[in-house]
Amino acid sequence: MGRWIPWRIAMVAATVLGMAGAASGEPLEGLRWQKRLLLVFTQGDTERERRQRDALPDEGLRERDMLLIRVPQDGEVSVPGVGAVPSADIRSAYGVADAASFTVILVGKDGGIKRRSSEPIAARDLFGTVDAMPMRRQETRGN
Structure with a gap:
């Protein structure tokens, strides 16, 4: 029973800290560990945005x-x-100024920024970045 109490306290603390992170400026926190995000920041429907969308x-x-x-x-x-x-x-949350006309940010499942560009990223390059990630390699091995 002595081990149960610290474990339970750790679980409650992790839950509270996770909720605090979602409320403290991480608007996409609910997707952490679920999805990789490709954030395309635009100022309207631009040629670069269309090229990025069509490339994937x-x-x-x-x-x-x-x-x-x-x-x-x-x-x-x-x-x-x-x-x-x-x-x-x-x-x-991702440090993109309102004046930025086009920015692409790849966010890993861990919530970290893996790649940032002011130009569209080719599918080969983007998928290569993702496929080189340790978590993705583990997924493809079926673990």
């Missing part, structure tokens, strides 16, 4: 548990598994 086959995104999220300059983003999130909150 849906099958390749699905295979890698990736969710493509378009983040406009203003308004809200409907994020599957999270709900409506203000664009300003996502921009702030």
Whole structure:
């Protein structure tokens, strides 16, 4: 029984800290460990945004548990598994200035930024980055 109490306290602390992280500026926290995110920040429907969207086959995104999220300059983003999130909150959390006309950020399942670009990323390069991640290699081995 002596071991049960510290374990239980650790579990409660982890839960509370996780909830605090979601409430303290991490608007996409609910997707951590669930999805890899490809955040495409835009100021409207631009040529670079269209090139980025068209470069990525849906099958390749699905295979890698990736969710493509378009983040406009203003308004809200409907994020599957999270709900409506203000664009300003996502921009702030990932350090994308309102004036940035186009930015692509790849976020790993751990919540860390894995790649950032001001130009569209080719599918080969993007999927290569993801496929080199230790967690992705583990997934492809079936572990």
